[in-house]
Amino acid sequence: MSIDLAVLDGGIAVITINRPEKRNALDAEHYQALSEAWTRVRDDDAIRVAIVTGAGDKVFSAGADLKSWIGRKAPMSELWQTQKGMLLNRGMEIWKPVIAAINGHCLAGGMTLMLATDLRVTASHATFALSEVKRGIIPANGGTQRLPAQLPHAIAMEMLLIGDAIDAETAARWGLVNRVVPGDQVMATALDLARRVAANAPLAVQAIKELALRSQQDGLAAGLRFEQFVQKALQGSEDAAEGKQAFADKREPRFTGN
Numbered sequence: 001m002s003i004d005l006a007v008l009d010g011g012i013a014v015i016t017i018n019r020p021e022k023r024n025a026l027d028a029e030h031y032q033a034l035s036e037a038w039t040r041v042r043d044d045d046a047i048r049v050a051i052v053t054g055a056g057d058k059v060f061s062a063g064a065d066l067k068s069w070i071g072r073k074a075p076m077s078e079l080w081q082t083q084k085g086m087l088l089n090r091g092m093e094i095w096k097p098v099i100a101a102i103n104g105h106c107l108a109g110g111m112t113l114m115l116a117t118d119l120r121v122t123a124s125h126a127t128f129a130l131s132e133v134k135r136g137i138i139p140a141n142g143g144t145q146r147l148p149a150q151l152p153h154a155i156a157m158e159m160l161l162i163g164d165a166i167d168a169e170t171a172a173r174w175g176l177v178n179r180v181v182p183g184d185q186v187m188a189t190a191l192d193l194a195r196r197v198a199a200n201a202p203l204a205v206q207a208i209k210e211l212a213l214r215s216q217q218d219g220l221a222a223g224l225r226f227e228q229f230v231q232k233a234l235q236g237s238e239d240a241a242e243g244k245q246a247f248a249d250k251r252e253p254r255f256t257g258n
Helices: 028-043 076-080 109-115 143-150 153-162 168-173 183-198 202-218 220-235 238-249
Strands: 003-008 012-017 049-054 059-061 098-102 105-107 119-123 127-129 179-181
Touching: 003 028, 012 028, 012 183, 049 059, 049 183, 059 109, 098 109, 098 183, 105 109, 109 127, 109 143, 119 168, 119 183, 127 168, 143 153, 168 179, 179 183, 202 220, 202 238, 220 238
Parallel strands: 012 049, 049 098, 059 105, 098 119, 105 127, 119 179
Antiparallel strands: 003 012
């Protein structure tokens, strides 16, 4: 079993779903390990940004390992254990930016994971699909919720209701990904984005992400008001003072997250 977590210089965490022999699909044990990795990213102040990727060059993740889940019996009470084994795409609140380095095909639960990230770099050979409807189930963990929020209605519904795949260039055209690059450049491109994010003031970065995501639920008036409170709080931070002084000194700021 392997969900690898490495913390690089500059506060960059890299989570790798390392199960290429199973198309980086996840059984219950791997989902639990992934939950623990996300918890580390959320709670470790030394981490400023995270990259999630898959091992190999063929598949980012195929989502759930269906063979391990078929016939699995679980008590109905689990349905109300909403904080158990939390995941990024299941609703865990991680305000540090997350970058998807999509090294290969991004399918089913792999795509719902991608939909919960903030920036996305994909290999040119990757494809994207939510094909659960073809198997009599739905793309849970956010598939039916995030895809219509991130794509035009008709395009999202076509993907959800028919289940066919789109290629990387189509994903870029519809704004699902930020960069399409050759496969051997995916991680380097993701790391470049991560370094650029990590160079910014971490409190401000996290505040921006939270404000942007909450605005999708709370409406403009509430979002504008929340912005005022957050801005007021950040103006008294050490990072804000450092940013001002660095600008005056014509040097790069040294942010500490305080």
